[in-house]
Ligand SMILES: Nc1ncnc2c1ncn2[C@@H]1O[C@H](COP(=O)(O)OP(=O)(O)O)[C@@H](O)[C@H]1O
């Protein structure tokens with residue numbers, strides 16, 4: 127066995143695929159962006175056919191670029207944007223509507239109505255989640271109510287629901303596999319993460335027929351065979367995990383107390399809390415980090431909707447930078463005496479505020495404020511938001527009393543300035559690994575270890591290598607003053623204020 131593994135990473139803005147060799151090195155890749163569809167303010171959709179076509183293109187391109195035969199690939203691992211909902215016809219495989227994306231806020235009123243009936247506790251105790259439009263359940267319910275005849279057809283077993291992993295798996299296996307994994311279902315709001323099963327009470331509350339749901343497996347399992355007509359050889363699919371969980375695995379955060387934070391479009395911090403489910407008292411989520419050999423490991427998660435997207439806004443909205451890489455130098459030139467804050471609530475605020483109606487705001491502008499202060503405010507907003515998550519995690523899980531490590535990854539961590547600011551605001555060290563493609567690596571490890579061609583968990587954890595640690599340098603007084611200003615800005619941004 128060659129040990130080549132193909133990782134498919136289907137993200138919010140692009141579909142990627144990476145071929146790793148038997149030494150777990152990335153050898154080739156393919157990547158294609160696809161359309162973001164905004165039918166109304168606050169609504170975000172993707173065309174499932176574009177998701178499929180770009181994924182297939184990326185996978186084929188990665189294999190071509192690797193200059194290996196498709197039959198040299200021992201296994202495939204899939205990782206994906208989470209919560210996004212696709213519903214398709216079981217007979218034809220044709221989606222009945224565009225995918226409703228995790229960022230979409232159209233079910234805010236539905237969530238409100240459920241909260242008014244005092245149902246948030248019912249949902250959160252079983253799923254670890256909150257009543258926010260972010261999660262799949264209310265999106266699926268919306269589709270069933272708004273696509274003509276959909277609920278009746280779903281009840282008759284004619285429709286399939288899937289998160290993106292399930293949809294891709296269905297297509298890759300030619301409709302033979304209708305499966306998902308424990309991490310993806312832990313984001314749906316209809317899956318009980320204590321009993322590890324779809325929850326009948328929650329399905330009834332959202333009026334979702336059980337007949338349309340996929341079977342749930344461990345993250346490393348036999349998910350079926352990718353068809354020869356598609357990739358040039360029959361290849362077993364042996365791993366699936368949601369992208370943030372795959373990054374947690376790729377960062378080898380296998381011990382309780384290990385924390386990873388991924389800075390892409392949004393920022394998602396996951397703290398491994400071990401085999402016991404702990405419900406957050408501070409508006410964090412409890413989620414399944416991974417399930418291996420039937421053993422569930424849980425995580426506390428803080429989800430921030432806008433991180434790198436704030437940098438994209440500087441580039442595409444304000445047009446004050448030409449590329450993301452320019453942001454740090456501009457931020458470094460900002461006037462230190464000005465305290466300008468950006469609260470990037472462009473699509474509401476996530477953890478720990480959970481305010482879908484909040485919208486972005488800027489505070490502290492003076493006549494001297496310009497592009498440099500905006501750039502610094504955008505990068506610092508990511509650090510402040512991470513600090514809010516870390517504080518909530520400390521309260522929930524007494525992190526301070528245990529050994530904690532923060533490992534970072536994602537596009538934004540290329541910026542040394544931002545990573546130093548992060549360590550300063552957190553008042554804690556930040557570890558940046560040598561391999562930053564941790565999401566794809568995590569999916570590849572699930573598949574590679576299952577195939578027996580990659581090391582086991584211990585061996586994989588030992589292979590994690592540090593590139594650089596950023597240590598806090600800011601004095602306490604400055605930090606406290608900056609945090610105070612940030613919290614005032616957030617308070618003024620919340621929709622109830
Ligand atoms: N040097 C940089 N400084 C700041 N932000 C950056 C830098 N490089 C990339 N980014 C930001 O990182 C994001 C891309 O990261 P990536 O992990 O590819 O995201 P995703 O998987 O969500 O598409 C973009 O939003 C971009 O603005």
Ligand SMILES: O=P(O)(O)OC[C@H](O)CO
Nearest residue numbers: 137138207208228390391
């Ligand atoms: O596709 P990404 O990297 O923006 O990640 C999206 C998350 O999975 C949403 O929960």
